[in-house]
Amino acid sequence: MITVVKIGGNVIDNASALSGFLDVFSKLEGPKMLVHGGGKLATRLSAQMGVKTKMVEGRRVTDKKTLDIVTMVYAGLTNKNIVAALSARGVKAVGLSGADANVIPATKRAPNPIDFGYVGDINPAEVNTDFIKTLLDADIVPVFCALTHDSHGSLLNSNADSVASAVAIATSHISATRLVFCFEKPGVLLDVEDDNSVIPIINRSKYAELRAKNLIFEGMLPKIDGAFKAIDNGVKEVIIKCADSLLCNTGTTIQE
Numbered sequence: 591m592i593t594v595v596k597i598g599g600n601v602i603d604n605a606s607a608l609s610g611f612l613d614v615f616s617k618l619e620g621p622k623m624l625v626h627g628g629g630k631l632a633t634r635l636s637a638q639m640g641v642k643t644k645m646v647e648g649r650r651v652t653d654k655k656t657l658d659i660v661t662m663v664y665a666g667l668t669n670k671n672i673v674a675a676l677s678a679r680g681v682k683a684v685g686l687s688g689a690d691a692n693v694i695p696a697t698k699r700a701p702n703p704i705d706f707g708y709v710g711d712i713n714p715a716e717v718n719t720d721f722i723k724t725l726l727d728a729d730i731v732p733v734f735c736a737l738t739h740d741s742h743g744s745l746l747n748s749n750a751d752s753v754a755s756a757v758a759i760a761t762s763h764i765s766a767t768r769l770v771f772c773f774e775k776p777g778v779l780l781d782v783e784d785d786n787s788v789i790p791i792i793n794r795s796k797y798a799e800l801r802a803k804n805l806i807f808e809g810m811l812p813k814i815d816g817a818f819k820a821i822d823n824g825v826k827e828v829i830i831k832c833a834d835s836l837l838c839n840t841g842t843t844i845q846e
């Protein structure tokens with residue numbers, strides 16, 4: 591079973607939480623991949639550089655300046671620090687953007703109804719699964735940042751949850767795959783302020799009910815959208831859980 595793990599910006603931004611997560615991730619058995627975000631740091635650096643951040647339903651509106659900033663933050667600082675930390679833990683990790691080996695091509699979003707700028711949507715059928723298989727067969731752990739490319743020379747910014755979902759769908763065609771979204775909370779919560787309110791299972795009708803009541807919003811939206819897409823397209827298991835309990839049987843399971 592291949593495991594695709596996604597780790598988000600709130601954990602990456604907390605040195606001890608990230609270190610604890612990487613300790614556990616390095617112990618995870620079997621072929622595995624890591625997809626990381628880093629949105630929080632990108633927002634902070636943008637502010638320091640005088641560039642305004644605009645998020646719509648958990649996705650960053652990405653103009654040219656913002657694209658340059660996220661490229662530096664995601665493909666540079668964040669990706670390389672994670673790869674170095676995994677190497678220190680004895681994991682043979684290789685850091686990749688979607689442009690490397692043409693591993694994740696994407697299509698720039700149409701400017702209507704919202705112009706997201708340099709934001710790319712991924713077709714999982716276009717993911718370079720052969721290349722990923724070559725790495726996994728060599729016991730190498732690919733570490734993906736959330737940058738894709740348009741095949742015409744421009745990088746694109748994709749939501750890291752969408753990257754994780756697309757990669758998991760792609761590898762599910764070569765081997766059974768499970769997808770684990772790790773973040774700072776213990777799962778999808780009925781009350782976002784109450785860590786004891788984890789919803790154990792979410793199916794489509796439950797999701798519709800929770801959205802209608804505004805109990806799921808912002809960054810949780812691309813996560814759950816990516817989770818359903820994965821489940822609908824061949825991924826065996828999708829779980830949303832806390833980064834510090836990667837190996838435990840906890841969190842929210844997404845079901846058809």
Ligand SMILES: Nc1ncnc2c1ncn2[C@@H]1O[C@H](COP(=O)(O)OP(=O)(O)O)[C@@H](O)[C@H]1O
Nearest residue numbers: 598599600627773778779782805806807809810
């Ligand atoms: N029902 C919910 N349960 C848990 N978190 C939720 C929920 N609805 C919205 N959220 C928000 O989604 C955030 C996670 O999304 P995001 O910040 O994008 O995470 P990451 O960067 O880890 O992908 C949480 O910090 C929380 O503020």
Ligand SMILES: CC(=O)N[C@@H](CCC(=O)OP(=O)(O)O)C(=O)O
Nearest residue numbers: 599627628629649650748749750
């Ligand atoms: C298009 C888009 O929204 N891209 C995301 C990519 C990073 C990300 O998803 O980071 P987290 O997982 O930490 O939220 C962004 O720039 O915020």
